Amino acid sequence: MTQRNFAQFFKNPREAKEDLIAVGGDFSAERLLYAYTHGIFPWSEDPIRWYCLDPRAIFDLNNTHFSKTLQRKIRQGVYRISFNEAFEAVMQGCAYREKDNTWITGGFYKGYSQMYRLGWAHSVEAWNEKDELVGGVYGVAIGKFFAGESMFAFQSDAGKIALYHLFEKLKTSGFILFDTQQLNHVTWTLGAYEIPKNSYLDRLQKAVVSQEKWIIPQ
Missing domain, CATH: 3.40.630.70 (Leucyl/phenylalanyl-tRNA-protein transferase, C-terminal domain)
Structure with a gap:
């Protein structure tokens, strides 16, 4: 699924008036990565419910x-x-x-x-x-x-x-x-x-500018 399709699946957290952002989907790595980089996380299964809490x-x-x-x-x-x-x-x-x-x-x-x-x-x-x-x-x-x-x-x-x-x-x-x-x-x-x-989302945007994987220092 493309970034555009994920954007259509999830509500925009900045515009959403409720914590619940979406229902359904799956736990694929692509969907999880999109969700986390946009302040969204899953909190249940059957169905999967996706949230962006306010406050955070x-x-x-x-x-x-x-x-x-x-x-x-x-x-x-x-x-x-x-x-x-x-x-x-x-x-x-x-x-x-x-x-x-x-x-x-x-x-x-x-x-x-x-x-x-x-x-x-x-x-x-x-x-x-x-x-x-x-x-x-x-x-x-x-x-x-x-x-x-x-x-x-x-x-x-x-x-x-x-x-x-x-x-x-x-x-x-x-x-x-x-x-x-x-x-x-x-x-x-x-x-x-x-x-x-929204303060959380501002900080998140700066933190994920470079979406690199973490190499844990020894």
Whole structure:
């Protein structure tokens, strides 16, 4: 499908009066790339619903908040941190719920796994001393823009520590926008805040001028 066809499928987020931008479509990499570079993301399957929220929650990579206890664990190297070693396992960890249903369903696995194989999606993993995956985060990187999709922890602070290391790599690479979509208690305590939709779209436009893939620095 061409850019023109995607533009016809999705409402223009700047003109839309509601958060819901489109219903239907698929999780193809082409559609996901168009969506993310225009401030849109999928939030459900069957049918797929596409949103651009107002307000939008973001992180300032130079002003994040990690507690002293968390920083101590980071210095001590409580968990081994890796990048892109277990992308699908991280998605599965993020999807795990004891009781509630999860929004990360089969179409999300297929679509974002394809994005990972093409070099657009990335994961950060936290491993314990038994080399068990106990935390992680994944998201989409385009140009100097990162969309954080989800985070999980099976052991204390494992997800937050993975996120800390992601932030550090993004800063090293000169990223200028980290999208966390909707504010919640965890992201708020880490320093996320809300901005108006159009301000977000202005920042996004600058961040994706060069739609290059992220080469993670060693």
